[in-house]
Amino acid sequence: MDLLEYQGKQLFARAGVAVPEGEAAGSVEDAVAAAGRVGFPCVIKAQVLIGGRGKAGGIKLAKDAGEARAHAGAILGMDIRGPRGEGPFRVHQVWVEAASEIDAEYYASIILDRSAKKPLVILSRMGGMNVEEIAETDPDALVRRHVHPRDGLALDEARSIAIDAGIDEDVVDGVAGILVALYGAFNDNDATLIEVNPLIVTADREVVALDAKVTIDGAALFRHEELAAIEDPPEDPQERLAKEKGLTYVKLDGNVGILGNGAGLCMSTLDVVANAGGDPANFLDAGGGSKADAIVDALEVITSDPKVTAVLFNIFGGITRCDEVAKGIIEAYGRVEMDVPLVVRLDGTNSEEGLRLLAEASLDGLHNAATMLGAAERVVELANG
Ligand code: GDP
């Protein structure tokens, strides 16, 4: 589970890591009021689960209430894409925090290095930039040190990391203290990732976490009530519906809905549709078995996405019997309003019986295809036609 920046900062504050004071707001009015309390200048920051918000226009400095209003208005409701094209993510909340005067920008992170079975602390004096880039062009600028989970991170060790990283001498103790506190936060909250980029030195030579990226191990949430409580319900209506029905659903950008039985088949169906020149809108794993009810639910979720203009249902029958699936499809046509064409490819156990049932039912907008590639080509044609 990923935390929004401000949730991460609240967790940092509890662990004794210095963060700027701020308030979260979900509307322009609330943001302006928050800015008034935080004081000016303040920074209005989009709260979405991706980095690169600064470059995307999601972080703005406000010198007075008028600017706070303008920036909050522009940022709330904005769709932000990640640096690698992830998303878009819509901004539902901003974090309004006191602006910092930045003397230096460092980078600090702690990740669970599964191959070493140990947390790995990374520190660099070259923060604020794309850390992957630094790792490539100047690998020595990143100091990496494993921590034994039994011993934890001692202050001496943290100081030695800071010295190796070439941190300004007067703030070595400050940075070391923060590393120790971050390690505490990592350990106490069952985090798998904590990243602070930038970790800044202010004009007063204080070390402050200006950004926070935190991932908590979802399997450990049962012992972190306060973290489990902030797990937002998915905002996307299809995701919410799928979750309610216990289906595995992934939303994508295009217009072809994809339904399959089994995650592996769904993934390869995505690839085949993309290869045929199509643009998947989502994929939904109807799971093994795929009884009528599951198919009705699945088609309901997929067709409730207004972007979907055609659906491909790819079934490879094993334990799942194609005649059962066909009955499910026929039932779904009776119960769900199917206003987009559906291409069905049935293969495997009882596929002939399944195809016969579908042919008998002669459903409007239903198309058969014998092969996966043929089905993909057909659905792309229908989706774009
Ligand atoms: P990200 O782009 O999503 O990683 O968001 P960050 O929180 O890291 O902010 C991006 C950049 O905005 C930082 O690297 C800073 O340079 C700048 N920034 C953020 N907050 C402040 C602030 O309070 N004062 C100043 N001067 N710059 C800030």
Ligand code: MN
């Ligand atoms: Mn950042």
